[in-house]
Amino acid sequence: MKYKSQKVAYWFFALSMLLLFLQIVYGFIMGFAHMGYDGLHSVIPFNTARAVHTNLLVVWLLSGFMGAAYYIIPEEAENELVSVKLAYIQLITLALVGVTAIVGYHFNYWEGRKFLEIPRPLDYLVVLNVLTFLGIILVTLFKGKKRTTTSLVLTMGLVFAALLYLPGMVWFDNQTMDSFFRWWVVHLWVEGVWELIMGGILAFLLIKITGVDREVIEKWLYVIVGLTFISGILGTGHHYYFIGVGKTWLVIGGIFSALEPLAFLAMALFAVSMYRKGEKKHPNKIALSWTLGTAIVSFVGAGLLGLAHTFPPVNMYTHGTLVTAMHGHLAFWGAYGMIVFAIIAYTMPNMTGRKRYDSAAGAWAFWLSNIGMVGMTAAFGVAGVAQVYLERKVGMDFGDVQKEIQVHFFILICCATLFTTGVSIYIYEFIKYGRPTDEALEPAKATGSVTT
């Protein structure tokens, strides 16, 4: 850690871990409900659990991204954050808005649009909160000594993410229009600007961990984010096949979303080759595992499993089935969950001064969570394919099909238990690190990037 204000990141990461844990709890509620054990139905019906599960995901990832930005921007721009106090206020309000929304979902207070359930009045608070965050980041960046490509790509991702929240705040009478613009938020976030955020964090980690020259890493960063946007923007079309817009989208969406894995493939090749090229001297092996892991698992989960059902003739059958849940779980975990885990694993020793980065527990956390998530993906996949055949091909009734596939949810819960064990170990390690301290500040080096 080079700047005192970077410590703010710790609290964003702590919030992130807390919300992740809650997300998993609600995931289990849904898993059991799918198996037929819905004892909580009167208190937490499925639609509540579902809204809580996905919204907690979004908030813990955003909190992780924000923490990452608060750590990375000072170091890259060589400047303390302009206001630490404002950053803490932003953290607390983010937590409050998030908690209010989640509690509201238990009392039928929401806007029932998948992923964007936060009710409109709270949307305005989210906007205010994000503007505060962006203000701190942008002023820090522009008052800083340097504007590196890494920091610019990360900031650009965050600014666009904020802008793209707005189309989701418009009311449409027409369900087709509603859905059309909902994807401007959801798709252009996760298959667009979030990849910029991921790319920026990944580039920062690779620069730090591999020691490869910044110019080389940042050149490839541009190529990756270029591929992301070229494929991802028109790839939005894969959500427009069957919602009431024209056939042009079948062609455009089919072609461009088939190109989307390229960005993730590039990211995986990039991370692995930079690691090979690098010095392999950095002691933080856990951070390295998560960094390479995120690049590879995102390629499989987001890239390949997305490709598996993105062509219109396939998607015609898989659209709106558990096949989507199969892709969704490994994609979000690989691309966004793991990048947050990577930046936390890298920054914790730097912020707390405790060098716990070669512990066996850290390796267990990595392997258990990943094996668990791969197993969950397989369970969703088998359930999804069975559902597609029985319901969409054979024409069995929805409810009969659900009875047939219940057993896969037992496997899902077993694998989810492994996953949860891994994540719990990770959170336990996070807690064991303790609080960040100014004593962890690196002394200014004569040859380093800190100017005297």
Next chain:
Amino acid sequence: MLSKSQARTFFLGGTIATFAVFLGLSWTSMSTEVPKRTHEENLTPQVINGKRIWEANNCMGCHTILGEGAYYAPELTKVYERRGEGYMKAVLTSKTPWAPRGRKMVAYAFSDKETADLIAFFKWIGEIDLNGFPPKPDLKK
């Protein structure tokens, strides 16, 4: 070999070009396709209120519509055609959880007006041209 500035040009150029095409296609969809395919002339206040009720209760948290939502309860795009008004009315007005094969739905006990609005909404949804979705089960005997 590719230089950093060439890489930047690739990123910015590619982004601007694809985004321009995306905006153009979106405009075409909104201005010409959507009104026709969704029969916008049938979008009565009753249908719109049905959509409001649909959202206010997060029906998408269990069901899918146009294939979008959660996978806990049936796809409802063609529910009007599949079940008919009588069945829908029974489910929507039920004061105890509707639970086919044990899987429970929240008992919303909607009023007659709310029920009529929701049914109008589903009827309108069912008439949208969805490029063939949901598919006809081709292995059905």
